[in-house]
Amino acid sequence: MNFNKVGILGVGVMGEAMITGLIRIGFDPHSVIIREKRAERCVQLEEKYGVSQDSLKDCALIFLAVKPQDLDLALAEIAKELTGDVLIISLLAGTTTSRIESALGERARVIRVMPNTPLLLGKGAAGLAKGVRATSSDLTWALSFFAGSGMAIEVAEEQMDAVTATSGSGPAYFFKLVESMISAASRLGMSESEAKVLASQTLIGAAKMVEESGTDVATLRANVTSPNGTTAAALSSLEQANFDTVIYEAMKAARDRSIELSK
Numbered sequence: 001m002n003f004n005k006v007g008i009l010g011v012g013v014m015g016e017a018m019i020t021g022l023i024r025i026g027f028d029p030h031s032v033i034i035r036e037k038r039a040e041r042c043v044q045l046e047e048k049y050g051v052s053q054d055s056l057k058d059c060a061l062i063f064l065a066v067k068p069q070d071l072d073l074a075l076a077e078i079a080k081e082l083t084g085d086v087l088i089i090s091l092l093a094g095t096t097t098s099r100i101e102s103a104l105g106e107r108a109r110v111i112r113v114m115p116n117t118p119l120l121l122g123k124g125a126a127g128l129a130k131g132v133r134a135t136s137s138d139l140t141w142a143l144s145f146f147a148g149s150g151m152a153i154e155v156a157e158e159q160m161d162a163v164t165a166t167s168g169s170g171p172a173y174f175f176k177l178v179e180s181m182i183s184a185a186s187r188l189g190m191s192e193s194e195a196k197v198l199a200s201q202t203l204i205g206a207a208k209m210v211e212e213s214g215t216d217v218a219t220l221r222a223n224v225t226s227p228n229g230t231t232a233a234a235l236s237s238l239e240q241a242n243f244d245t246v247i248y249e250a251m252k253a254a255r256d257r258s259i260e261l262s263k
Contacts, residue, residue, distance in 0.1 A: 007059040009035045009074045010066035011045055014091050017120055018063045019049055056081040064090040068261055075103040087138050093164050094261025097131030109134040111142045114168040124150030127163035165254035178203055
């Protein structure tokens with residue numbers, strides 16, 4: 001698809017990731033227009049990438065990466081400045097495609113995306129859902145763009161809150177697990193630096209086995225769990241603490257908060 005000019009509203013971590021992604025696939029930085037309420041942030045990114053602050057009127061593609069509380073102002077800016085049809089790619093948790101379509105009218109084709117921060121390392125996971133006016137070509141382009149920073153799948157929009165709970169918020173669960181393992185290892189007598197190296201690499205190695213072994217995760221778990229061994233003792237402790245329920249309740253809380261943000 002041919003986008004001569006691209007807008008990015010909100011250039012925090014995810015907004016900057018969109019800049020680097022666009023440049024990586026060949027966009028001229030001067031064709032990328034940024035908007036951000038922090039003036040110093042815009043200046044920083046102009047100097048770093050060569051992007052600019054300009055009118056949105058010729059943008060055929062706009063990424064929405066603002067904070068939820070700034071959405072109405074961002075949509076008002078778009079509606080005021082646009083002169084033609086535009087593909088809107090929204091990265092906002094809990095914001096439905098219909099809300100954006102209602103604000104911008106028939107000129108807007110909307111795709112909702114829930115990425116996660118590992119996309120900064122090319123290891124992201126993104127779920128995408130298209131609004132009623134978005135075309136199959138729009139979706140194909142968006143899937144390809146986000147797959148360039150990891151992997152991307154299409155889901156029904158009613159599943160997007162669950163995507164948020166699974167992969168959008170998911171990295172934080174694993175960061176918390178590593179934090180807890182480091183803390184526990186320190187209490188068991190290891191130095192924090194040793195614990196961090198071992199816990200981090202264990203998580204990386206386990207993730208690689210899930211990705212590359214071709215074996216389902218239940219079997220992987222069983223293969224490392226000798227009867228009456230150390231791993232069995234640890235897993236028994238987790239089961240007694242209702243580990244599965246704890247994880248479910250955490251993900252449900254994330255899902256429910258995503259739903260709340262849409263109201």
